[in-house]
Amino acid sequence: MKGALEVRVRNSLDELARLAEQVEEFCDAQGIGPGIAYNLNLAFDELITNTISYGYDDQAVHEIIVRLAVANDTVEAEIIDDGRAFDPLSREDPDVDADLDDRQIGGLGIFFVKQFMDEVAYRREGDYNVVALRKGLAARD
Amino acid sequence: MEISDTQVNGIHVLDVTGRIDSGTAKSLEDKVVGVLDGGAKALVIDLSKVEFVSSAGLRVFLLAAKRLKAAGGKYGLAGLQPPVREVFEVSGFSKIFSLFTDRAEALDRLG
DSSP states (O other), X not given: OOEEEEEEEESOGGGHHHHHHHHHHHHHHTTOOHHXXXXXXXXXXXHHHHHHHHSOSSSSOOEEEXXXXXXTTEEEEEEEEOSSOOOGGGSOOOOTTXXXXXXXXXXXXXXXXXXXXXXXXXXXETTEEEEEEEEEOTTOO | OEEEEEEETTEEEEEEEEEXXXXXXXXXXXXXXXHHHTTOOEEEEEEEEEEEEOHHHHHHHHHHXXXXXXXXXXXXXXXXXXXXXXXXXXXXXXXXXXXXXXXXXXXXXXX
């Protein structure tokens, strides 16, 4: 069964809840389990938060486009924004073995994206950043 | 996201409902900082009704942990739902926090 979703969100952190709800409904309708829906929403939260926090030089409203597509045994997603060129994969992983005193949060968001998605890729297309994600649905949990 | 605040045997318990994402984490941080600034030395955060946590939420939990450690206080998180637990495991946070099955266990162990 094939299915696709496109959600456009404003560059505001309070849009994340609305996006998550639509992603959950889509996953449910496609027979994709809540665990994978969580993984997708986590990836979107982390990537979009970075974009909103660091991606723009102005105070204007910007649109961020999230697309999901299901085919065979995978779900693919793209997040497209018109912020400044930034490759989220260029950040270093955090030290997940650090003890409490040394532990920091920096880099954790992108680390989650890489851990919970099977494939992550970044490209710049003209004035846009495009992050592409892929997750296998082998078990359709 | 909603937070209710009670005290049980001198332990502050914050009961959170909903999503802790980048949009809501600031309110949680404000609440936690308020409780700690008020002198709380023992804190349990009940996450049994929290269905989503991202790194923004982990940042708040980490902040509380560092402050309570510096103050010689006690701290625990309770009732993590399985996908939230997985986030803690993958990030290594399950090793640096005390995670309890539920509020009752947390209160029993920290009391």
